Amino acid sequence: MLLATPIDRAALPDAVEPLKDLVVEFAQALVAVRAQADAQMASLAAQLAEFKRRVFGPRTEALDALQPELWQDAVEVPVPPDEHREVAGHKRRRSGRPAIDADVPRQRVEHDLSDQEKTQFRRVERIGEELSEMLEYTPARLVVIQHARLKYRCEDERGMSTVRTASAQASPLPRSNAGAGLLAQVMVSKYQDHCPLARQERIFARHGVRIARQTLCDWALSAAELLQRLMAPLHRHVLASPVIFTDDTTLALKAPRDGPPRGRTITARLWVYLSGGWLTDEQGRWQKIAPAALYDFTTDRSGTHPRRILGAWRGLLQADDFSGYAESFRSGVTHAACLVHARRRFAKIVKDAPRGSPPGLAHEAMRFFGEVYRIEEEIRDDDPDERRRQRQARTLPLLQDMRCWLDHHAPTLLPKSPLGQAFGYTMSNWAALTTFLEHGMLEADNNTSERAMRPVSVSRKNWLFAGSERGGRAAAVVFSLVETARLNGIEPYAYLRDVLQRINAHRQDRLEELLPMHWKPA
Numbered sequence: 001m002l003l004a005t006p007i008d009r010a011a012l013p014d015a016v017e018p019l020k021d022l023v024v025e026f027a028q029a030l031v032a033v034r035a036q037a038d039a040q041m042a043s044l045a046a047q048l049a050e051f052k053r054r055v056f057g058p059r060t061e062a063l064d065a066l067q068p069e070l071w072q073d074a075v076e077v078p079v080p081p082d083e084h085r086e087v088a089g090h091k092r093r094r095s096g097r098p099a100i101d102a103d104v105p106r107q108r109v110e111h112d113l114s115d116q117e118k119t120q121f122r123r124v125e126r127i128g129e130e131l132s133e134m135l136e137y138t139p140a141r142l143v144v145i146q147h148a149r150l151k152y153r154c155e156d157e158r159g160m161s162t163v164r165t166a167s168a169q170a171s172p173l174p175r176s177n178a179g180a181g182l183l184a185q186v187m188v189s190k191y192q193d194h195c196p197l198a199r200q201e202r203i204f205a206r207h208g209v210r211i212a213r214q215t216l217c218d219w220a221l222s223a224a225e226l227l228q229r230l231m232a233p234l235h236r237h238v239l240a241s242p243v244i245f246t247d248d249t250t251l252a253l254k255a256p257r258d259g260p261p262r263g264r265t266i267t268a269r270l271w272v273y274l275s276g277g278w279l280t281d282e283q284g285r286w287q288k289i290a291p292a293a294l295y296d297f298t299t300d301r302s303g304t305h306p307r308r309i310l311g312a313w314r315g316l317l318q319a320d321d322f323s324g325y326a327e328s329f330r331s332g333v334t335h336a337a338c339l340v341h342a343r344r345r346f347a348k349i350v351k352d353a354p355r356g357s358p359p360g361l362a363h364e365a366m367r368f369f370g371e372v373y374r375i376e377e378e379i380r381d382d383d384p385d386e387r388r389r390q391r392q393a394r395t396l397p398l399l400q401d402m403r404c405w406l407d408h409h410a411p412t413l414l415p416k417s418p419l420g421q422a423f424g425y426t427m428s429n430w431a432a433l434t435t436f437l438e439h440g441m442l443e444a445d446n447n448t449s450e451r452a453m454r455p456v457s458v459s460r461k462n463w464l465f466a467g468s469e470r471g472g473r474a475a476a477v478v479f480s481l482v483e484t485a486r487l488n489g490i491e492p493y494a495y496l497r498d499v500l501q502r503i504n505a506h507r508q509d510r511l512e513e514l515l516p517m518h519w520k521p522a
Helices: 016-056 180-191 197-206 213-239 304-310 323-330 339-352 361-378 384-412 418-428 447-452 454-463 469-487 492-502 508-514
Strands: 151-155 161-165 243-254 265-276 278-280 286-288 293-298 316-318 334-336
Touching: 016 339, 180 197, 180 213, 180 454, 180 469, 180 492, 197 213, 213 265, 213 293, 213 469, 213 492, 213 508, 243 447, 243 454, 243 469, 265 304, 265 447, 265 469, 293 304, 293 469, 304 323, 316 323, 323 334, 339 361, 339 418, 361 384, 361 418, 384 418, 447 454, 454 469, 469 492
Parallel strands: 243 316, 316 334
Antiparallel strands: 151 161, 243 265, 265 293, 278 286
């Protein structure tokens, strides 16, 4: 070990051999310190590169620069196949302005010659027209609908009289003057368009109506609690699917008044459970499960929450390596891990590598993943039986080679290094990562649920936090219905407006008819 204090010249031995031994000892200590310093520098450089990539780098995980990379050293273990792509024929973009969608309503305005222009000629005959289209915008308009309930004096056959007033449900909410369309607009603006209520307050003021922010908040909460009735049938629909995609993300929750100092927030969670997979009909033909998204709000990340949602369901759960799912896996749920989670660790190393540095093991791993996803792209539209056949014939040998490659190189890596951690994660989760090979209805990754988390991520950047647990539960309800409507190709505003008008009078034992995948406009 190197001395922390200066060397005393008088203390050094005069004999040559002991002096040589001392020099060798110091050299060995210096090499050890140098290796430790290099490891620390590499770790700090990786952390700095990761920080710069997160702050300044692109969000995409695509690595097109890998395509021309070649190896420099021969590897005796299996190596990833050469990347190749089929390039489609070139299509030149049409010049000029893009055509306006045919579904947009048209309003015809005719422009004729003036009478003065017509009188210049002896005869004027119309022979056709030249049509051009211009896209115009009509600002939103708030109107007051007066519900006049007519009153009658009614007299029966015995001459007894009474007063009857016609009934009317002006608002879906009791003691409220907000119509179904206005309630739907407030919720869609906040949870799909990510517009905070403070901004909506200013927008309504520009239209000549001043609605207090607290009033908008009360409307959104009460409307969400009214729609809460649809969560039970939506939950049953999700549990009826053989595959469920799940993920969770953070949501800041305003701390209660009796808790930490004012202004503090606690970290709550929003979970999503998406129906997926296929089922066979009476003729034995594969039919896709109607997509649905069920969001759940919790104040912590305990594993009891997934178990509460999944209950007695046993199927294929596509999820990350969160330990909270372990009890469900031990109870009969099959874990299908996300291949992108493993790929992402290698992708970060490639992105953080200095420019011009030779390709390394992370580049080789990316080639393996690239070939897997090339196969997945080709079989994306096939039925589960064909997808399983293709994966067994093409993807399984490829991943067997990758496992051999991982086993060969893993002992040469430092476990705590970024590359060592990427190898360790992939190898420790190998069984779950390759579950999709045996089930054609599975996907190779969990991107389905990650995409369902994007609305939450964008929304929390705009309205920052949930004001209460009641607000968090309301967000979960509206996110569930809006995202399910989007997945089924339904316009959320039209859906929510119609459902809010009908839900109070709808039979409670047939609420599944109001779910987006079964909804039919009144």
